[in-house]
Amino acid sequence: QSALTQPRSVSGSPGQSVTISCTGTSSDVGNYKYVSWYQQHPGKAPQLMTFDVSKRPSGVPDRFSASKSGNTASLTISGLQAEDEADYYCCSYAGSYTWVFGGGTKLTVL
């Protein structure tokens, strides 16, 4: 069970769109619909942003969208805002009642 692979950092200017990738294998991301994304601001607990690949919990802006293709999941944030600057983590079910996270991506809003 290895961690999912995310870019260490991404950046974008206010109003732009950024996409964060999350690469797994056919044993996790590629085989299940159970992919989620979390946002974490410094010193705070993570917040669920998307689940079941592309669903958004109540209260999460529709600027946040997620998808999956093969073994890679993606989170796209459109209309970047300063408050979006945070760390983002993907998570996938990995079979046998286990879950694996990505290493995290730091989003900088320029």
Added chain:
Amino acid sequence: QVQLQESGPGLVKPSETLSLTCTVSGYSISSGYYWGWLRQPPGEGLDWIATCSHTGTTYYNPSLRSRATISVDTSKNQFSLKLRSVTAADTAVYYCARGFGDFGTYFDYWGQGTLVPVSS
């Protein structure tokens, strides 16, 4: 409003057992959902530790299965984590969270987290 609050020791010595409790308010654990523990070493990413259902079904991270025990106390509306034989590598912020969806896959409510250093 569902709220979770972790409690535990401020410091644990190597080889000892780390014990944490999560007190849930605003929701009765016995009513449903799943309840989990996750951790985050300083400056690092998130790791899932374990999840249990309100009926006592448990799931563990394979890398921690031999040392971890998660349990639910519905009478106190709490759930707990015990991690045995700790080392410095277990130093982390520990979070408790409520899980939903199939097998409690997704965590929608989290505690604020508690830093547990492991040091002599």
